[in-house]
Amino acid sequence: GDSVTQMEGPVTLSEEAFLTINCTYTATGYPSLFWYVQYPGEGLQLLLKATKADDKGSNKGFEATYRKETTSFHLEKGSVQVSDSAVYFCALYSNNAGNMLTFGGGTRLMVKP
Amino acid sequence: SQTIHQWPATLVQPVGSPLSLECTVEGTSNPNLYWYRQAAGRGLQLLFYSVGIGQISSEVPQNLSASRPQDRQFILSSKKLLLSDSGFYLCAWSVTGPRGELFFGEGSRLTVL
Numbered sequence: 635g636d637s638v639t640q641m642e643g644p645v646t647l648s649e650e651a652f653l654t655i656n657c658t659y660t661a662t663g664y665p666s667l668f669w670y671v672q673y674p675g676e677g678l679q680l681l682l683k684a685t686k687a688d689d690k691g692s693n694k695g696f697e698a699t700y701r702k703e704t705t706s707f708h709l710e711k712g713s714v715q716v717s718d719s720a721v722y723f724c725a726l727y728s729n730n731a732g733n734m735l736t737f738g739g740g741t742r743l744m745v746k747p
Numbered sequence: 748s749q750t751i752h753q754w755p756a757t758l759v760q761p762v763g764s765p766l767s768l769e770c771t772v773e774g775t776s777n778p779n780l781y782w783y784r785q786a787a788g789r790g791l792q793l794l795f796y797s798v799g800i801g802q803i804s805s806e807v808p809q810n811l812s813a814s815r816p817q818d819r820q821f822i823l824s825s826k827k828l829l830l831s832d833s834g835f836y837l838c839a840w841s842v843t844g845p846r847g848e849l850f851f852g853e854g855s856r857l858t859v860l
Contacts, residue, residue: 676853677852
């Protein structure tokens with residue numbers, strides 16, 4: 635079945651550092667890929683998405699490129715802020731999984747001033 | 748615009764007591780509805796999903812149940828809570844059809860003592 639694997643956290647960075655959170659997936663067909671963010675004590679919010687190979691999703695300075703050849707969708711940001719501290723979830727959607735998303739385990743990011 | 752409301756936000760219950768968490772969606776019709784659980788330090792576990800009134804699918808065998816008495820209302824229940832039921836419960840909705848994007852509520856934190 636479909637699956638998503640994320641790097642384990644926590645990831646601790648200093649403010650203005652470069653961020654990469656790795657995400658790889660296994661799916662049949664051509665899934666859509668998502669990054670969700672969960673700020674402390676809140677629900678999840680969609681951060682960005684890509685629906686086909688080579689698409690780049692971007693939002694709030696975050697970017698991720700849908701790489702079919704490496705089945706990856708790594709999240710990057712050039713300069714993190716303290717306010718980016720949150721848990722980040724990679725997810726995929728494919729027609730094979732009905733109307734459900736398959737989530738990765740989440741990666742906690744802590745940014746220190 | 749669409750909104751999703753979830754309550755109560757915080758709940759502390761003794762072992763063996765009943766549970767009722769409620770979720771309502773506004774601004775859309777015939778949404779897909781979902782209940783997820785997030786245990787401390789872990790990822791998201793899909794508990795139930797519903798594609799219509801009275802239609803509930805369970806992903807994990809457990810002492811929880813879900814009901815959808817109205818199109819935009821989704822209720823998570825238990826007759827007798829266990830310690831292992833503690834966690835952060837998230838309701839979410841999506842449009843019908845293969846889109847994949849989920850919209851989450853703010854979550855309900857349940858502590859079973």
